[in-house]
Amino acid sequence: MKDCVNKKTNIARCNCTYSGCARHGICCECIAYHKDLGQLPACYFDKVAERTYDRSIENYLKQRGGT
Numbered sequence: 001m002k003d004c005v006n007k008k009t010n011i012a013r014c015n016c017t018y019s020g021c022a023r024h025g026i027c028c029e030c031i032a033y034h035k036d037l038g039q040l041p042a043c044y045f046d047k048v049a050e051r052t053y054d055r056s057i058e059n060y061l062k063q064r065g066g067t
């Protein structure tokens with residue numbers, strides 16, 4: 001995986017609590033990974049929803065009060 005010149009800044013504002021992931025701070029890799037799975041990255045989720053590690057669009061809509 002390539003490194004990123006913005007990694008330190010990105011990590012400072014990243015809310016992802018999944019510590020085992022090598023994509024932390026490399027947002028393009030993070031987005032591409034979850035997009036390929038039909039998901040959204042951690043930064044779309046509030047604290048409670050993020051901690052479930054359920055990155056599905058359904059979970060995103062649920063936290064927003066949708067169906």
Ligand code: SF4
Nearest residue numbers: 016018021024030042
């Ligand atoms: S949101 Fe997913 S890909 Fe991004 S850092 Fe967290 S676990 Fe890794």
